[in-house]
Amino acid sequence: MDEMKDVVLEYVVDEYVDEDDDVEVGFDTALISSGIVDSFSMVSLKVFLEKKYDITLADNEATPEAFNTVTSIVELVNKHLG
């Protein structure tokens, strides 16, 4: 669980945070509602999760709410992994 959190956090920082951005992202940082990740670019994260964990996320699951923090993302992935 913690390992998955680290993997997802690393991806989020690498994919969405610019070197000159002065934001710190942690497991419970709001990603969508704070504007770090917008609804358009959220697709990159969805594709990453599906590929990395060999799962398929339906559109009604990959919601801004479910993708709002690293913690909530990991919960969603774990639901699929059983």
Add this chain to the structure above:
Amino acid sequence: MAYSDKTRQAFVDDIGAIKEKGIFKEKRFICSPQGAAIRVEYPEGSPQEEVLNFCANNYLGLSSHADVIKAAHEGLDSRGYGMSSVRFICGTQDIHRELQDKMSSFLGMEDTLLFPSCMDANAGVFESILEPEDVIIADRLIHASLVDGIRLCSAQYDTFKHMNMKHLAKKLELHQDKRHRLIVTDGVFSMDGDLCPLDEVCELAEKYDAMVLVDESHASGFIGRTGRGTHEHFDVMDRIDIITTTFGKALGGASGGCVSGRKELIELCRQKARPYLFSNSMAPPIVAGSIKVIDVLSKTTERRDKLEVNTQRFREGMTSAGLNIRPGVTPIVPVMLYNAKLANDIARDMYAEGIYVIGFFFPVVAAGAARIRVQLSAAHEIEHIDKCVAAFAKVGEKYGIIGMDKKAIIDKYGM
């Protein structure tokens, strides 16, 4: 009654929620032709005030240009008011063909197709040329109409960090297994005024076998030595595959848009683009006016040259006055304020000083990046620009932000 009190109340609550968030858009009425100086009724019901307009897309001052108005009148007299048809049934006149040919020549592309707006062009272009085995790779700050068009299309899509070529290369590498790759960007980004480095984009496109689509709505007519656009500025006029642009900004400011590019892609749009197939043809007076605009711009660079001088004077004036503007060269000049309420308060005080500008904040721009977007025009005279700078200096002084950088403004007002 289907629209019951309960139903009405639900919608009233929705509107209330928008107001509570502070993002409710107020009505403003312009009671004169579009121009550098306009008469405005704001708030609704107030007496009209003459103010200087620094928030129109009227970059070349052609919205009320005498020759364009005359040409539109002639178009109205010779070809009528409307077409009452989509293009492919009985909505294409000889002047639609003439405008398309002129745009192809002006932009340096193989073929062009007119749409009712650039929003429609962007809604239709992707679905016409791409399939599920293809991928669109888009800059994260592209215009909302491109986002909508991409979402309407069956192709896969991915995004890259704003103007980050390293990240774009990474994504192109990642998607080498797809049939076609299409890079999508704005030429000039509407909120930041950034110029996309199209020379670098084209190099990557060639390296990774990708097509390039550029929305030139905030560039056509004035970016580049002869105003052809961002592709002229970066000397890549023959390396762009698709341009979408509008007649609703610098090119006369009325309405209408187009897709211009490789002839096979344009033909597919003609066959398949839903906004082309199911929405009305551009009205004859607007087509005639747009033809005149292209003729005027093909003869002289006087207007784009004046816009360049005005832009430089404003940018230098604001910097000297100690306002925090986003650096750049385009006539879109964001005055960075970071805090939404501060942006709104300063815009309101600027109006009291006779300057019409608007505050922009999340979700239109990123959270914590609130700003006033100033747009220069060739219709502005030196005294207009100096008055605008002086007003910003006065209002900036009132709010104590003169000489402040990002950190200082955020420390004072929050994000």
